[in-house]
Amino acid sequence: MTESRTGAGVTGLRRVFRKTLEAIVVLLVVALALVVVLGVGFRKAGAALVWYDEAASILLAWLTYYGAALVALTRGHIGVPVLVERMRGRARSAVLLVGEAAVIGFFLTLAWAGLQVQAALAGTALVSMPAVPAALAQSVIPIGAALFVVAQLLSLPGALRGGSGEPGEGGGAVP
Template identity: 45%
Template sequence: MNIQEFKKKYDKALEFILFVMMVAMAAVVILGVSFRWAGHALTWYDEVASMQLAWLTYYGAAYAALKGGHISVPSILKSFPLHIRKPLFFLSKLFVYSFFILLTYYGFKVMFIVQGETLTTLDWFPQPLAQSVIPVASILFILSETLNFKDSYQQMMEGKIVGGEE
């Protein structure tokens, strides 16, 4: 399997994961609102919906990185001459990789710190599983950036605006 095939399968896998997460979150919200409306509020609804939103955000960031749609101001990079643009491009990637490597490291540390704990309202759901989104999604973000690196670099060299900013 070449890089492009892997990127396509990775893209589809992230889309599927995000779709399942959105459907699950919508179901929890509808369930929570329905029970609250009926006068029998679910004690776990707020905590689970908040966790689902965080998971959706982190995994969505990895998907956005794969599509080149993360927060950036590529027009600033484009305004520089090519001989300055190249080192700035690599410097920006170094910052992104460094940040997500640190986030992965400290995300795993948090998982070990909360080991043995559970969610407040669901005493059977382990806290490390809830917190696993940080290191896992950070690794996915790094993978997304790596898979998108060649295209981003090529667009930058051609003077195109990377990330779809118009």
């Protein structure tokens, strides 16, 4: 496969990944807003929802993890861009790759820890929603960490070319 075809494949995969994450983030924002409005409305009416606080907390955590993966796709955080942008050649690539290895290593460790949490929570349920397994609520830890790693890897080629990882920057293909 030629380099341009490989680059086009990565760009297409990035686009699908970005659109999927955007859809999930929008759904989570809408769900969180709905839960908050319902919670406030019922509380004002004197009939507070028992599950409101726990559901809102879980949705906020999910929004944070999925949103972080979306931002990682554009290399919007976890980095020192000024330092890397001022470097050239092999030094720049080396610093970028060492930083990338550290970030990916951290998130792989987080995914592993999340799986340990899953195992520890097996058979337990949420306090205010006993029909919902606690492991389901905490599944965002390993899933979010894995999504972050995928986002970092998909944006790495653009970063190595000198851009933010977004297509069209630093020599990346325009979608």
